[in-house]
Amino acid sequence: MTEPPTENAVALRAVGLGRRFGDRWAVRAIDLEVHRGEVLGLLGPNGAGKTTTVRLLTALIEPTEGTAAVDGFDVRTQADEVRARVGILTETPGLYDKLSARTNLDFFGRLYGLDAATRAERIEHHLRLFGLWDRRDEVTGTFSKGMKQKLAIARALLHDPSVVFLDEPTAALDPEAAFIVRESIETLRKAGRTIVLATHNLDEADRLCDRIAFVRAGLVRVDSPAALRGALGARSLAIRLASSPSPDALAALRRLDGIDTVEAVDGVLRVRASEPESIAPAVVRSLVSAGGDIVEVRVDRTSLEQIYFDVMGVHPGADGIEALDGGEAPV
Amino acid sequence: MRAAIVWTILRREWMETLRNRLLLSTILVPPVLLTVAPIILAGAVGERTLPADLARQILSQKPEWVSFTPSELAGAFAVQQFLVFFLLMPAYIPLSIATFSIIGEKQARSLEPVLAAPIRTVELLAGKAIAALVPGVLAGWVTYVAFVLLASVVYGRALFGVVTDGSWLAGVFLLGPAVGLSSVVAGVIVSARVNDPRVAQQIGGVVIVPIVGLVLVQATGTLLVGPAGYVLLTLIVLVVSLVGLRIGVRLFDREAILTRWR
Numbered sequence: 001m002t003e004p005p006t007e008n009a010v011a012l013r014a015v016g017l018g019r020r021f022g023d024r025w026a027v028r029a030i031d032l033e034v035h036r037g038e039v040l041g042l043l044g045p046n047g048a049g050k051t052t053t054v055r056l057l058t059a060l061i062e063p064t065e066g067t068a069a070v071d072g073f074d075v076r077t078q079a080d081e082v083r084a085r086v087g088i089l090t091e092t093p094g095l096y097d098k099l100s101a102r103t104n105l106d107f108f109g110r111l112y113g114l115d116a117a118t119r120a121e122r123i124e125h126h127l128r129l130f131g132l133w134d135r136r137d138e139v140t141g142t143f144s145k146g147m148k149q150k151l152a153i154a155r156a157l158l159h160d161p162s163v164v165f166l167d168e169p170t171a172a173l174d175p176e177a178a179f180i181v182r183e184s185i186e187t188l189r190k191a192g193r194t195i196v197l198a199t200h201n202l203d204e205a206d207r208l209c210d211r212i213a214f215v216r217a218g219l220v221r222v223d224s225p226a227a228l229r230g231a232l233g234a235r236s237l238a239i240r241l242a243s244s245p246s247p248d249a250l251a252a253l254r255r256l257d258g259i260d261t262v263e264a265v266d267g268v269l270r271v272r273a274s275e276p277e278s279i280a281p282a283v284v285r286s287l288v289s290a291g292g293d294i295v296e297v298r299v300d301r302t303s304l305e306q307i308y309f310d311v312m313g314v315h316p317g318a319d320g321i322e323a324l325d326g327g328e329a330p331v
Numbered sequence: 332m333r334a335a336i337v338w339t340i341l342r343r344e345w346m347e348t349l350r351n352r353l354l355l356s357t358i359l360v361p362p363v364l365l366t367v368a369p370i371i372l373a374g375a376v377g378e379r380t381l382p383a384d385l386a387r388q389i390l391s392q393k394p395e396w397v398s399f400t401p402s403e404l405a406g407a408f409a410v411q412q413f414l415v416f417f418l419l420m421p422a423y424i425p426l427s428i429a430t431f432s433i434i435g436e437k438q439a440r441s442l443e444p445v446l447a448a449p450i451r452t453v454e455l456l457a458g459k460a461i462a463a464l465v466p467g468v469l470a471g472w473v474t475y476v477a478f479v480l481l482a483s484v485v486y487g488r489a490l491f492g493v494v495t496d497g498s499w500l501a502g503v504f505l506l507g508p509a510v511g512l513s514s515v516v517a518g519v520i521v522s523a524r525v526n527d528p529r530v531a532q533q534i535g536g537v538v539i540v541p542i543v544g545l546v547l548v549q550a551t552g553t554l555l556v557g558p559a560g561y562v563l564l565t566l567i568v569l570v571v572s573l574v575g576l577r578i579g580v581r582l583f584d585r586e587a588i589l590t591r592w593r
Contacts, residue, residue, distance in 0.1 A: 021590065055589065058447055060443070060446060060447055060585065060586075060589055061585075061586050061589060061590065062586065080449040080451075081449075083447060083448060083449040083450075084449040086447070088443075088444065088447045090440065090443040090444055090447070091440070092439075092440040094439060094440045094441040094442070094443055094444045095439070095441065096343070096347060096439070096441060097439065098346075098347050098350040098351065099343070099346060099347065099350070103343075103346065107339065107343045108444070108448065110335075110336075110339040111336065111339055111445065111448040111449075111450055112448055112449065113335075113449075139350075152444070155444065156444075
């Protein structure tokens with residue numbers, strides 16, 4: 001069992017955080033802790049309140065209720081201290097197109113109070129890190145979307161923030177640009193950065209996040225992808241055979257420990273179990289000893305998409321229309 | 332308010348302005364025209380004289396011009412009209428810069444990363460306002476100095492005295508900056524509501540209406556505003572600008588920019 005995190009290990013904490021616009025709550029009752037070096041995904045549909053949550057946690061807007069703190073600094077009463085400790089990639093890069101990559105970063109370095117030597121050193125470091133050093137003196141208006149997004153990430157890191165917020169970093173990017181940006185985030189993750197990644201891209205969240213917070217006008221559930229699959233997703237072994245298994249082979253399989261169900265569909269045996277990896281060797285031995293010719297064995301995991309639908313209470317209808325189970329309407 | 336942050340904002344604003352050819356031409360062309368136009372007008376007026384009634388009316392308001400010859404009086408009256416044009420520069424240049432700057436940032440969505448930094452919105456507003464105000468005021472002053480130098484050569488000593496009297500000095504050096512401030516305030520308020528710099532300039536151009544009124548009043552010769560009049564106008568414009576500034580600061584609030592500016 002893992003030790004509970006110490007106070008110093010918590011980079012960001014929110015308690016009962018909520019924000020109302022007019023009569024409508026955009027998000028409410030958010031309780032959250034992000035530990036140092038952790039990548040937390042905020043996953044939810046458009047309008048679920050992800051951007052509002054990011055803005056609340058970065059002291060860009062004030063909460064209507066509840067509190068949040070970064071490195072122990074309160075977003076409401078110590079907003080300047082919070083802003084100095086967070087870096088944010090906004091939904092759009094928001095660069096100054098008529099200025100060069102270097103001048104864009106230099107401007108933000110000055111805003112964060114970095115001295116000239118530190119600015120020069122960090123600008124070079126980050127431009128090299130994201131492969132933009134050779135284009136440093138070109139105006140950013142000539143950059144591709146992927147390059148702009150990488151430069152915006154570099155801008156978010158320039159002042160060495162405790163927590164980096166990435167709001168929809170690959171939205172509206174073509175697959176190549178999105179790949180480049182995901183690689184950049186992977187680099188940050190490996191460097192031990194604390195990251196909050198707001199996205200509606202399930203694959204992105206699955207690949208990059210240590211934990212995923214499902215957001216829909218509040219936090220619906222927070223857990224690691226593995227734990228979500230363990231708790232919500234049935235897992236199975238899929239075994240493709242050269243020919244249909246005999247009834248004796250199936251009966252022998254059902255007698256093995258740790259197996260929930262066995263069914264054969266279209267030449268594929270599906271063996272459901274809570275820990276399919278651990279029962280796989282016994283299943284293979286049993287089938288081979290019963291004369292089965294095995295072509296392929298694989299562990300099937302429930303997709304994050306299915307888990308997402310389950311957690312969010314979304315059931316895509318037969319004619320493609322989504323139905324929402326209860327909860328507040330997305331804002 | 333931290334001067335270093337204001338300077339950082341101001342510096343970036345000017346760097347962008349210098350790279351915006353359309354905006355630069357809007358700033359640079361009119362001052363050149365305003366310097367040259369009076370000289371051309373002087374040539375056009377030549378040795379003409381004013382109608383006797385108008386000459387009497389002008390001399391009743393400007394007794395210090397009584398020693399002028401009839402042609403000098405006509406020249407002085409023509410040149411006097413140009414003072415208000417020197418007020419147009421601090422009016423429209425800051426308006427152009429402020430609207431391009433604020434609406435440009437709205438369109439590029441570049442304000443959010445700035446507001447995410449430890450910067451106060453009043454510092455951001457001050458940087459933008461000064462960056463817009465200074466070129467307009469300086470353009471007015473530099474053009475005026477060039478105009479005075481040319482006037483002394485082309486019109487002679489009598490008319491040089493006209494363009495350097497108290498009215499001109501108060502108009503250019505007091506009312507000009509005040510008009511510039513009102514223009515920036517108008518630019519901020521209008522830019523918060525519209526998404527096209529040209530539309531913003533047309534709406535914000537309402538600050539020019541009183542100046543045009545002043546042109547018309549002076550052109551008829553019914554009222555030639557003196558130094559005290561310009562000082563009074565400066566105070567009125569400053570009061571109106573400060574009221575507008577309070578509205579502008581509220582519109583420039585961090586949350587308002589992020590959640591209501593579209």
